[in-house]
Amino acid sequence: MLSAVGGVEVGIVKVGTISGRGFTPEEIADQALDQIISIGNNSHPVIQAQAEAFRTEIGCVLLAYLKQAVASHNTTLTNRFRDAGHPELVKLLEV
Amino acid sequence: MAITIATAMPTSFKVELLKGLHNFTAGSTRFKMALFTAVASGSGTYGAATTNYSQMGADELASATGYSRPGEFLTSVTPTADGTTAILDFANETWGSASFTTCGGLIYDTGDSNSACAVLSFGGDQTVSSGDFQIQFPGAAAATAIIRIA
Numbered sequence: 574m575l576s577a578v579g580g581v582e583v584g585i586v587k588v589g590t591i592s593g594r595g596f597t598p599e600e601i602a603d604q605a606l607d608q609i610i611s612i613g614n615n616s617h618p619v620i621q622a623q624a625e626a627f628r629t630e631i632g633c634v635l636l637a638y639l640k641q642a643v644a645s646h647n648t649t650l651t652n653r654f655r656d657a658g659h660p661e662l663v664k665l666l667e668v
Numbered sequence: 669m670a671i672t673i674a675t676a677m678p679t680s681f682k683v684e685l686l687k688g689l690h691n692f693t694a695g696s697t698r699f700k701m702a703l704f705t706a707v708a709s710g711s712g713t714y715g716a717a718t719t720n721y722s723q724m725g726a727d728e729l730a731s732a733t734g735y736s737r738p739g740e741f742l743t744s745v746t747p748t749a750d751g752t753t754a755i756l757d758f759a760n761e762t763w764g765s766a767s768f769t770t771c772g773g774l775i776y777d778t779g780d781s782n783s784a785c786a787v788l789s790f791g792g793d794q795t796v797s798s799g800d801f802q803i804q805f806p807g808a809a810a811a812t813a814i815i816r817i818a
Contacts, residue, residue: 580816580817580818581677581682581685581815581816581817581818582677582815582816582818583675583676583677583786583787583788583814583815583816584805584806584812584813584814584815584816585675585806585812586773586788586790586803586804586805586806586814587803587804587806588790588794588801588802588803588804589800589801589802589803589804590794590795590796590799590800590801590802591796591799591800592795592796592797592798592799593797593798593799594799594800595764595799595800596762596800596802604760604802604804607804607806607807608757608760608805608807608808609807610807611807611809611812613811
């Protein structure tokens with residue numbers, strides 16, 4: 574007899590809501606890290622430590638580039654505001 | 669009345685998988701996610717017996733600030749294997765500059781007559797006000813991925 578035992582399952586999504594603003598680079602970096610690396614509780618302690626170190630390192634790289642992307646996009650918006658004759662709006666981009 | 673919603677994979681979807689009706693290969697813009705309205709604002713029951721987007725009807729979140737019916741296209745990642753489990757992932761989906769309340773979502777396939785692929789409960793009402801509302805899909809691994817075949 575040939576048989577196959579398995580299961581088809583659906584995972585659990587997280588819902589992130591931020592009111593009054595958008596997500597910060599730090600928050601988005603955390604979300605990305607959850608996608609990139611997950612560390613099982615049953616892993617060997619040495620492997621866990623290595624994974625945690627890798628996660629921290631990747632987190633720093635992600636955050637740096639996300640901040641760079643925000644700054645670069647603000648530069649683009651600054652030029653658009655000035656080109657449209659609204660240089661006063663540039664101040665809204667200053668944090 | 670109120671919406672009753674349980675995270676589930678529709679039984680019809682499992683049958684459709686065996687019929688080869690869904691293709692999640694990256695680049696195929698056919699899978700959408702629609703949001704349900706607030707729990708108290710609806711009346712239907714959704715879960716494993718849900719078969720199609722059309723069943724949402726008035727229980728779908730109305731087009732309002734930051735949300736437009738019939739939901740947004742999801743970016744799928746080509747299915748792969750983690751060990752002996754086949755897994756599927758989607759990129760996180762964000763509704764920006766949004767103001768609404770929702771209690772769940774439905775992933776459906778516009779390439780297969782809007783058939784339901786997954787019913788997602790948010791565990792109650794989730795409210796966003798002049799901000800971002802984001803669905804964060806779980807990591808693409810055998811124990812966590814949004815759709816898994818073990």
